[in-house]
Amino acid sequence: MIKCIILICGPPACLKSTLIQILQLLFNHYQILNLEFFCIKKFDEIFNRKKQENIYNFLSFDDLFFNYENDIIENESNWKLYRLLIANEIENYILSRIEKNSLINLKYSSQILNRLYESLKNLHHNSILIIEDNFYYSSMRHRYHQIAQRAEIGFAIIHLYSNIIIALERNQKRHISKRVSNISIENIYSKYDLSNDDLIINTTNQGLTCEHLHQILQRIEQACNKPEQQLNLIDNNEQRRLATEINQQNIIYQIDQKLRKFISKYLKEEFLNNEKFQIINEKKLYAEMINNKRQIFLELIKHKLILFNNNEDIENLFEQFLKENI
Structure with a gap:
């Protein structure tokens, strides 16, 4: 059992990876990070308490799919299957189920699940699992909400969003190996399903600010303190x-x-x-x-x-x- 699941969502080039890097630096006590000094007045209480109490585990779909992404995204059925496999195995892991999912047999199942288990191996009862992906359909996010409900743990969704023109400009500034095609970005923007019930961080004008980090840490704390309730219907x-x-x-x-x-x-x-x-x-x-x-x-x-x-x-x-x- 863990304490909370946090989804970091958003279209490409909306600074999701940047946020994850900042959180990793903060939670791993890096003293070289000037951002901690500048933001200390805004989230000192939350930050210092959480450093002592919680272990943050970061899971990125890009890392899980690394070197296999071209095959995986080649068709939508394949793509959905891998995400279903990952969600099911995360649920099994969190609920300490011994049985493995034998119904899904995919080309890269064993490699991806090995990466997944390696990312999850240090989870414990105070862990907060932060998962980063586009999650542009609400159904993708709903699956993890169900997991939190079954496990009766905290859950929160944080959207990083920006103007598509800014996202396209940021994408062009990336290293060529990390760029996403403009067509893919436009496609995700056209499908992206925002929910006003979730925390939405607009990174268009100023990128990620101290105030944004303060809001994000507060939302994580709220989720940890208010576990989801089990629903008999599910x-x-x-x-x-x-x-x-x-x-x-x-x-x-x-x-x-x-x-x-x-x-x-x-x-x-x-x-x-x-x-x-x-x-x-x-x-x-x-x-x-x-x-x-x-x-x-x-x-x-x-x-x-x-x-x-x-x-x-x-x-x-x-x-x-x-x-x-x-």
């Missing part, structure tokens, strides 16, 4: 719903793996037998089009607009789909 029905969702997502993932192997073989045969594919650009465009058809096919299955049974050959079904749609 027990059996929610567990069944989650089990069904996991099973459905896993089926989609297994189908996707079969289709990828089929497409690899299919493209080799097409390129070998068709003279127009002697031009490299033609090969690239055709491969992109086929993979787009794979995404559409998966979405149709997911929404039960294409039905099949377990005995049916999914590769043949997809090949027929290609013939009808190319």
Whole structure:
């Protein structure tokens, strides 16, 4: 059991990583940080008390997905599955459940879970778990609220937000290895679901200020002092719903793996037998089009607009789909 879960959310380039770095410096007693001196009058009482009482554990999805992110975000079903896996394992860990989640089988499951367990290994009853990610859908955040309710621990959501123009400018100033595409940033902004019930920190004009840090530390303290209440509604029905969702997502993932192997073989045969594919650009465009058809096919299955049974050959079904749609 831990004391509290804090979600640090927001679109790219809104200073989430900067906030995490500042909090790490503060909570790890770094004496070189001038910020502590300048802000001491504003949050001395909260800061000094928390340094003695609590252990802060920081968990970043970027760190968990490092070197695997391109594969993971390639399609939305895959992306959701990994996040579901992580949330489930965090819940198991916090509630000291021995059983492991055997329904989700993903390419990088073992590597990512090893990183996750390494990040969680020092948790204890006074720990505060701070998780950083975009969390732009409210449903992503709701899953962790449920965990806090089941564990009857504190919970808070802190949004870092800014004008999209400023976010794009900040993104361009990043090291090239850490930049996010403008399209991705614009996409997240278009989907981002802010809630007025949460703490919203606007970093547009002044970035992160001492007053912002004061508000954030106060919100963390409030969450620690007011644990969430267990809701009877989320027990059996929610567990069944989650089990069904996991099973459905896993089926989609297994189908996707079969289709990828089929497409690899299919493209080799097409390129070998068709003279127009002697031009490299033609090969690239055709491969992109086929993979787009794979995404559409998966979405149709997911929404039960294409039905099949377990005995049916999914590769043949997809090949027929290609013939009808190319």
